[in-house]
Amino acid sequence: MDQSRIRNFSIIAHIDHGKSTLADRLIEHTQVVSQREMRDQLLDSMDLERERGITIKAQAVRLPYTAKDGQSYEFNLIDTPGHVDFTYEVSRSLAACEGALLVVDAAQGVEAQTLANVYLAIGNNLEIIPVINKVDLPSADPEGVKEQIEQVIGLDASGAILASAKTGLGTEEICEAIVARIPPPSGQPDAPLRALIFDSKYDSYRGVVTYVRVVDGSLRKGDKIRMISTQADYEVDEVGYFNPKLCQTDALTCGEVGYVIASIKEIASVRVGDTITHARRPAKEPLPGYKDVKPVVFAGLYPINADDYDNVKDAIEKLKLNDASFFYEPETSTALGFGFRCGFLGLLHMEIIQERLEREYNLNLLTTAPSVIYRVTTRGGQVLEIDNPCKLPDPGHIDKIEEPYIEARIIVPPQYIGPIMTLCQSRRGIQKHLHYISDKRVILDYEIPLGEVILDFYDRLKSLSQGYASFDYEIRDYRPADMVKLDILINGELCDALSSIVHRDNAYHRGRQLTEKLKELVPRQMFDVAIQAAIGGKILARETVKALRKNVTAKCYGGDITRKRKLLEKQKEGKKRMKQVGRVEIPQEAFMAVLKVD
Amino acid sequence: MGHFIYIHVPFCEQRCTYCDFYTVTSPGDAARRADAWLELVAREMALWIAAGDLDPAEPVETVFLGGGTPSRASAAGIGRLLDAVRAEFALSALAEITLETQPGTADAEKIAALLAAGVNRFSVGVQTFQPALLAQTGRLHSADDSRRLLETLQRQTAASNATYAIDLISCWPGQTPDQWRKDLREAAAWGADHISVYELTYHAGTAMRRRLDAGEIEPPNEDWRIEIFDETANFLTAQGFEHYEISNFARPGRRSRHNENYWRLGNYVGWGAGAHSFLFPRRFVNENSAEAYQRSIAAGRLFRREIPQPDPHLTAVENLQMALRLVDGVDMDWFADRYGCDVRETRAAQFRALLEEGLLTQNGPVVRLSRAGRLRFDSLIEYLL
Numbered sequence: 002m003d004q005s006r007i008r009n010f011s012i013i014a015h016i017d018h019g020k021s022t023l024a025d026r027l028i029e030h031t032q033v034v035s036q037r038e039m040r041d042q043l044l045d046s047m048d049l050e051r052e053r054g055i056t057i058k059a060q061a062v063r064l065p066y067t068a069k070d071g072q073s074y075e076f077n078l079i080d081t082p083g084h085v086d087f088t089y090e091v092s093r094s095l096a097a098c099e100g101a102l103l104v105v106d107a108a109q110g111v112e113a114q115t116l117a118n119v120y121l122a123i124g125n126n127l128e129i130i131p132v133i134n135k136v137d138l139p140s141a142d143p144e145g146v147k148e149q150i151e152q153v154i155g156l157d158a159s160g161a162i163l164a165s166a167k168t169g170l171g172t173e174e175i176c177e178a179i180v181a182r183i184p185p186p187s188g189q190p191d192a193p194l195r196a197l198i199f200d201s202k203y204d205s206y207r208g209v210v211t212y213v214r215v216v217d218g219s220l221r222k223g224d225k226i227r228m229i230s231t232q233a234d235y236e237v238d239e240v241g242y243f244n245p246k247l248c249q250t251d252a253l254t255c256g257e258v259g260y261v262i263a264s265i266k267e268i269a270s271v272r273v274g275d276t277i278t279h280a281r282r283p284a285k286e287p288l289p290g291y292k293d294v295k296p297v298v299f300a301g302l303y304p305i306n307a308d309d310y311d312n313v314k315d316a317i318e319k320l321k322l323n324d325a326s327f328f329y330e331p332e333t334s335t336a337l338g339f340g341f342r343c344g345f346l347g348l349l350h351m352e353i354i355q356e357r358l359e360r361e362y363n364l365n366l367l368t369t370a371p372s373v374i375y376r377v378t379t380r381g382g383q384v385l386e387i388d389n390p391c392k393l394p395d396p397g398h399i400d401k402i403e404e405p406y407i408e409a410r411i412i413v414p415p416q417y418i419g420p421i422m423t424l425c426q427s428r429r430g431i432q433k434h435l436h437y438i439s440d441k442r443v444i445l446d447y448e449i450p451l452g453e454v455i456l457d458f459y460d461r462l463k464s465l466s467q468g469y470a471s472f473d474y475e476i477r478d479y480r481p482a483d484m485v486k487l488d489i490l491i492n493g494e495l496c497d498a499l500s501s502i503v504h505r506d507n508a509y510h511r512g513r514q515l516t517e518k519l520k521e522l523v524p525r526q527m528f529d530v531a532i533q534a535a536i537g538g539k540i541l542a543r544e545t546v547k548a549l550r551k552n553v554t555a556k557c558y559g560g561d562i563t564r565k566r567k568l569l570e571k572q573k574e575g576k577k578r579m580k581q582v583g584r585v586e587i588p589q590e591a592f593m594a595v596l597k598v599d
Numbered sequence: 600m601g602h603f604i605y606i607h608v609p610f611c612e613q614r615c616t617y618c619d620f621y622t623v624t625s626p627g628d629a630a631r632r633a634d635a636w637l638e639l640v641a642r643e644m645a646l647w648i649a650a651g652d653l654d655p656a657e658p659v660e661t662v663f664l665g666g667g668t669p670s671r672a673s674a675a676g677i678g679r680l681l682d683a684v685r686a687e688f689a690l691s692a693l694a695e696i697t698l699e700t701q702p703g704t705a706d707a708e709k710i711a712a713l714l715a716a717g718v719n720r721f722s723v724g725v726q727t728f729q730p731a732l733l734a735q736t737g738r739l740h741s742a743d744d745s746r747r748l749l750e751t752l753q754r755q756t757a758a759s760n761a762t763y764a765i766d767l768i769s770c771w772p773g774q775t776p777d778q779w780r781k782d783l784r785e786a787a788a789w790g791a792d793h794i795s796v797y798e799l800t801y802h803a804g805t806a807m808r809r810r811l812d813a814g815e816i817e818p819p820n821e822d823w824r825i826e827i828f829d830e831t832a833n834f835l836t837a838q839g840f841e842h843y844e845i846s847n848f849a850r851p852g853r854r855s856r857h858n859e860n861y862w863r864l865g866n867y868v869g870w871g872a873g874a875h876s877f878l879f880p881r882r883f884v885n886e887n888s889a890e891a892y893q894r895s896i897a898a899g900r901l902f903r904r905e906i907p908q909p910d911p912h913l914t915a916v917e918n919l920q921m922a923l924r925l926v927d928g929v930d931m932d933w934f935a936d937r938y939g940c941d942v943r944e945t946r947a948a949q950f951r952a953l954l955e956e957g958l959l960t961q962n963g964p965v966v967r968l969s970r971a972g973r974l975r976f977d978s979l980i981e982y983l984l
Contacts, residue, residue, distance in 0.1 A: 527975045527982060528956045551825050553976040555797040555846050560605050560861065560875040562921055563882065563906055569913060569920075573984045584952035586982075 004256040014104035015112035022166035031064040062245040077258035086347030097214035100128040100183030107141035112471035131161035186256030194218035209265040225280040235263035296344025299388035301369035303340030316362035403479040428453035512541035520544040601660035607871035608669035616737040619802035621873030633672035641683040658689035661857035678716030703740035764793035772816035792853035915940040928967030
């Protein structure tokens with residue numbers, strides 16, 4: 002297709018503001034998918050995505066559109082993950098586009114996540130078409146929302162399209178606006194090939210399927226290609242576009258969006274943001290913006306039943322095939338046995354991975370409390386990155402510890418400002434800005450240590466604001482902090498899986514909270530169980546789970562020894578979910594206690 | 600080895616509020632049905648012998664008639680059953696022949712007839728001597744019925760080797776310490792050779808449990824239950840009883856041989872619906888259905904069904920749960936050999952912890968429960984799973 006007839010765009014929206022429904026309407030309108038095949042949230046193919054109403058993997062679909070001017074156009078809609086954990090992926094998907102539809106709920110208005118993504122789009126020089134969705138709702142306030150778009154984002158909202166993705170209102174107007182307002186690609190067809198990788202997935206039969214946007218040149222079956230960041234060469238087996246299934250074609254030409262299959266075995270070889278060029282006639286410069294993505298949140302994943310270790314290993318390896326940003330390595334805990342240290346892009350990413358492992362591979366997993374990466378400078382001048390509290394060096398060897406800070410943006414109705422400021426302060430947040438978007442919405446900008454956010458910050462935020470607060474962040478920098486390792490001792494024995502790194506000022510309070518919570522979670526045993534919180538050798542808090550005192554069946558009806566067999570079998574099953582620390586049996590929930598205190 | 604025979608007679612005039620054994624409530628009819636039942640039991644015995652599982656050359660060591668209310672059966676009916684046993688096996692006067700005897704079901708004349716028939720041990724279900732507590736048990740006798748029966752037994756067994764035992768239940772809802780002490784002292788004063796003290800258990804499906812769940816009754820608290828346990832043991836020991844099993848006390852030489860055989864993991868056979876049998880290593884059950892039992896036995900078919908064995912470790916723990924109850928403890932070398940699973944090794948850390956925490960004591964290969972271990976025996980067993 003001639004570049005002038007191509008329109009590459011994405012949809013930016015807050016969760017539940019109607020992104021997937023609008024995508025469904027566009028697909029229907031252009032009739033790329035037959036009525037028979039149509040279903041809701043067509044582009045969200047994972048069960049998890051459909052259930053949670055979120056997009057985890059990027060998807061693309063080519064939509065042939067005949068405009069009112071009588072000309073045929075090729076739309077490429079790239080559906081991006083909207084969550085903060087996937088900011089980099091979103092930025093690459095956006096970089097593959099020339100324009101974006103900014104979908105804002107007519108009743109809810111602009112949210113923090115929308116803001117972050119729209120700034121990404123503006124940063125990528127995208128033409129943005131505001132779409133005010135759900136205008137058919139009784140509580141819709143399209144004029145107020147237009148005002149917000151202008152004041153908060155600084156976009157001209159006079160051309161905003163009023164739509165209802167539910168009823169289909171405005172769909173045609175949107176299609177015409179895509180033709181009229183989003184610029185066509187402007188690559189050089191004859192220049193050396195430069196194709197931007199914006200996502201990939203693993204197919205067990207064909208290897209890695211790489212999602213690309215051809216910026217300059219063109220790409221054909223049989224081409225020898227090179228990944229610029231890794232300098233690895235491959236031969237192209239197949240190219241094609243999405244409808245949204247893979248559709249083989251002869252070539253992807255300048256400006257087009259599609260996929261490449263090139264016998265690539267490992268997804269790690271295909272890096273989002275990397276540039277594909279030809280091996281024989283390589284481009285001099287890669288496309289801008291490539292970044293090596295590193296996990297920021299770490300946690301231990303352990304099989305609840307130790308016999309499941311190999312199954313967990315298999316599942317993690319398989320999942321890794323499909324998710325290059327997920328990191329893992331074997332880890333051993335004295336309390337939990339053999340497991341894996343895993344790194345994630347954020348909390349949602351962690352939740353998703355855990356849920357996929359449990360669901361798709363039918364595993365029972367114990368996740369330890371998440372940790373961030375602390376940067377530790379030793380007295381010897383060595384710099385260590387510590388992602389597991391157990392690995393923190395002895396305080397005597399530490400010169401300084403630095404922790405990651407985020408820039409957090411919270412948008413909330415004014416009546417909740419007080420409790421939310423208190424929450425941020427209790428998490429060592431530093432307030433940067435506070436301003437009113439309208440009389441109904443306030444933006445709060447804070448700098449907060451990431452470590453204070455990864456536990457339950459978002460849940461607390463939601464509950465303090467009755468669900469109205471929206472939250473977005475990006476990692477800012479590392480700053481020195483007086484951090485200490487808080488240990489938990491069970492009957493005098495260190496339980497490594499319960500150690501955490503906390504700020505010294507919070508250690509006492511946190512220690513008390515933890516021991517109190519653990520006291521609730523550890524069942525009475527045959528002997529007293531002492532639960533202590535300590536820094537180094539210094540005990541900060543202590544609780545005792547008093548021993549069971551009398552628990553004996555009075556009458557053992559001799560003949561029927563099997564009378565208690567069902568109970569014994571049930572108890573035995575229950576014990577599989579317990580972990581032994583010294584001589585104490587600890588239920589798995591206890592290891593999540595760190596997440597539950599407040 | 601000899602035979603240990605249990606006979607389950609499930610019929611009751613009325614169900615006790617705490618009972619979860621297999622019983623058939625037959626108001627006004629329990630006596631007649633019990634007699635008819637004992638004839639079926641004799642036929643079941645013949646089927647077992649025909650199946651070749653009982654060595655006719657071995658004598659009978661014990662016969663235990665339990666229930667239900669086996670003492671509803673007539674002395675003649677019980678005598679006919681014992682005669683049937685005698686026709687097949689050596690059943691000497693040295694054998695222990697126990698009848699669970701409910702107060703109010705046997706007068707002096709009946710006791711005399713039972714003694715003549717060969718019954719030589721009467722296990723009396725007193726439960727409590729306190730009328731106020733007895734009222735919540737659903738039992739059909741009064742405290743004075745218990746006293747009359749004990750008085751009769753005291754008189755009629757004096758001249759023989761026959762003996763009688765008393766069963767008490769402690770920790771009734773609303774029971775005062777004083778009420779308990781009275782029960783214990785009176786039981787000891789009646790001259791029984793054997794006293795069982797069972798803490799009330801709220802078994803699922805019983806009336807007592809329903810009342811507990813509905814919040815209508817409140818059991819004594821843990822402190823008080825531990826005090827009762829200790830005080831009972833101290834008192835009866837001082838009276839010359841041996842605390843030979845968690846809930847059982849006997850004068851020297853007067854342990855229940857029949858029950859002791861269970862705890863020693865010996866073989867036994869159980870006849871009647873609801874009875875269990877053990878022919879090492881196989882276990883059998885007669886299902887809880889009087890009708891199905893009757894049909895099966897009448898048609899000349901054994902009613903027993905073999906119970907599958909769980910995995911070796913669970914089998915070992917299940918048997919330890921029985922064997923450790925006895926004060927003599929368990930020879931773990933013998934046990935490991937017999938069950939092919941040495942818990943000292945398969946649960947080494949737990950085993951060591953139990954010794955170190957003083958819940959078990961060890962003397963060579965013999966392991967015993969300490970007082971603390973007895974109090975928490977169920978948890979101890981769970982810990983070893």
